[in-house]
Amino acid sequence: MNTISKLVIPCQFGDADSFSEGLAKVKIEEKWGFINTIGKLVIPCQFDDADSFSKGLAKVKIEEKWGFINTIGKLVIPCQFDGADSFSEGLGAVKIGGKYGYINTNGKVIIPCQFDYAFRFSEELAMVQIGEKYGCINTNGQMVIPCQFNQIYWFSEGLAAVKIGEKYGYINTNGQIVISCQFDRTVWFSEGLANVRIGDKCGYINTNGQVVIPCQFDNAYNFEEGLAKITINGKDHLIDKTGKIVY
Incomplete structure (x- = not known):
């Protein structure tokens, strides 16, 4: 349609x-x-x-x-x-013989297949897995953030969500924890805000880790063009960046 x-x-x-x-x-x-x-x-x-x-x-x-x-x-x-992912920032993850590496758009292996799993590049960094832990490499294949996290998402707006133990927080591109691991769930930032879960409710934090929209929703999604979908009592609504329901 x-x-x-x-x-x-x-x-x-x-x-x-x-x-x-x-x-x-x-x-x-x-x-x-x-x-x-x-x-x-x-x-x-x-x-x-x-x-x-x-x-x-x-x-x-x-x-x-x-x-x-x-x-x-x-x-x-x-x-x-044996496996492949779409290209991002000129490189695509591929699987050969049980290990993952990266090729360029000509099909040449640029970063050898050495990882247990590999993800797309975002902001010149890509998540990789070695054993049960996750870290990040740069486009040259150098390990710039050691594989030490239980989980890691891709970078957005200079930050990436990570999991230590059972809690989530955020690191910067140097691997430093800048928002402490205190949330039960997090995702990537979009338009300066990220939705987080504390207990069974969701809200939003800014890039400083401040809760700017209290955790009051049953579910929440990323902001797009100034609006985000949230769920309250099984009903979906749209909120603005102040947390006001606009639809």
């Missing part, structure tokens, strides 16, 4: 995803391909799995291996990996 809820592409696919970079993946008879914004199938349904386009590339699966195609459907990085 378009923005006024008019059906512009008929219901004809077994499955479909949202558009990214002008293309959307669709499924026909157990195979995946891509359509453009007018519904034309521009990349035939030939893949066993696929993901959305990012930076002009989309990961695709043929049999048990992953590779990458460009926006015209050409396989530019052969399906040779």
Whole structure:
């Protein structure tokens, strides 16, 4: 549907995803391909799995291996990996023989496959897992934040949520804990605020760790364009950055 809820592409696919970079993946008879914004199938349904386009590339699966195609459907990085993630900041995580590393957009391994798990880069840092602990590397593959946390999210606005024991807090890009681990749940910052959970209620903190919207909601989500969805007694509402319900 378009923005006024008019059906512009008929219901004809077994499955479909949202558009990214002008293309959307669709499924026909157990195979995946891509359509453009007018519904034309521009990349035939030939893949066993696929993901959305990012930076002009989309990961695709043929049999048990992953590779990458460009926006015209050409396989530019052969399906040779046991696992793969979308590119971010010029690098994509891949799995070879049970370990993860990173390739560039030409398919060359830039950071050797040495991690038990690896995630996308954000603000020039990527979360990696060694054993049961998580840390961060830079785009050169250097371990800049040692694997010492029980859990870590990606960096946003210079901060990343981490878990120590059963509590969450935030570190800066040097790995220093700048907001103490005191929350029962946290996520990444968006528009200067992050939703946190204390007990069974959610609220919002600023980048200094101050609770600016008290924990009073049953659930809460990130702010987008000045508004965030929250849930109270099973009903969803929108709040502004003062915590006022506007819808």
